[in-house]
Amino acid sequence: MGMEFYSSQISSLVEQLSKLPGIGAKSAQRLAFHIINMPQEQVVALAGAMTNARAKVRYCKECCTYTDNEICPVCASPQRNHKYIMVVENPRDLAAYEKTGKYEGVYHVLHGAISPMNGTGPDDIRLRELMARLHEDVDEVIVATNKTLEGDTTATYISKLVKPLGIKVSRIASGVPAGGDLEYIDEVTLYRALEGRTDM
Numbered sequence: 001m002g003m004e005f006y007s008s009q010i011s012s013l014v015e016q017l018s019k020l021p022g023i024g025a026k027s028a029q030r031l032a033f034h035i036i037n038m039p040q041e042q043v044v045a046l047a048g049a050m051t052n053a054r055a056k057v058r059y060c061k062e063c064c065t066y067t068d069n070e071i072c073p074v075c076a077s078p079q080r081n082h083k084y085i086m087v088v089e090n091p092r093d094l095a096a097y098e099k100t101g102k103y104e105g106v107y108h109v110l111h112g113a114i115s116p117m118n119g120t121g122p123d124d125i126r127l128r129e130l131m132a133r134l135h136e137d138v139d140e141v142i143v144a145t146n147k148t149l150e151g152d153t154t155a156t157y158i159s160k161l162v163k164p165l166g167i168k169v170s171r172i173a174s175g176v177p178a179g180g181d182l183e184y185i186d187e188v189t190l191y192r193a194l195e196g197r198t199d200m
Contacts, residue, residue, distance in 0.1 A: 089111075090111060110125040110127065
């Protein structure tokens with residue numbers, strides 16, 4: 001993209017923004033100009049929020065979601081039923097289920113799914129951490145991975161690991177459309193998928 005007609009500062013900003021997911025050259029340009037026109041203190045606040053989040057956010061010691069404390073608010077809550085663990089692919093899926101306000105258990109975030117095509121194996125996602133949690137008092141592992149080939153492969157794999165421990169394993173119902181990412185599905189559908197879960 002010929003950016004020579006901008007100053008190098010603008011070109012550099014556009015270039016950095018265009019590295020973000022879902023941001024093409026045009027969006028990057030629009031965002032760059034928006035940032036340049038923002039009041040100075042807003043730009044400082046934006047940059048600060050990014051730097052702080054990157055520096056301070058870490059994985060929850062229990063469920064592996066992002067948090068800025070050792071333990072995330074869900075895992076830390078005595079109101080949650082720690083005997084139910086819902087396994088999701090990413091923190092956005094956790095957020096989608098939290099919005100329903102209906103799930104009372106805790107979560108486990110895998111940060112991915114098993115995908116031989118992409119070279120992602122069981123050791124590349126947070127399965128070891130999940131297995132470590134099952135030594136405690138757990139009644140049910142609810143597998144809420146996406147309804148994709150990778151999500152289904154991961155669900156089957158988890159079931160094979162967990163069942164021998166005598167812990168119930170279930171899969172969210174297919175109220176969630178095939179190939180559907182949980183983060184884009186409405187709350188009622190997500191709740192129905194949880195309610196209608198079936199044993200694996």
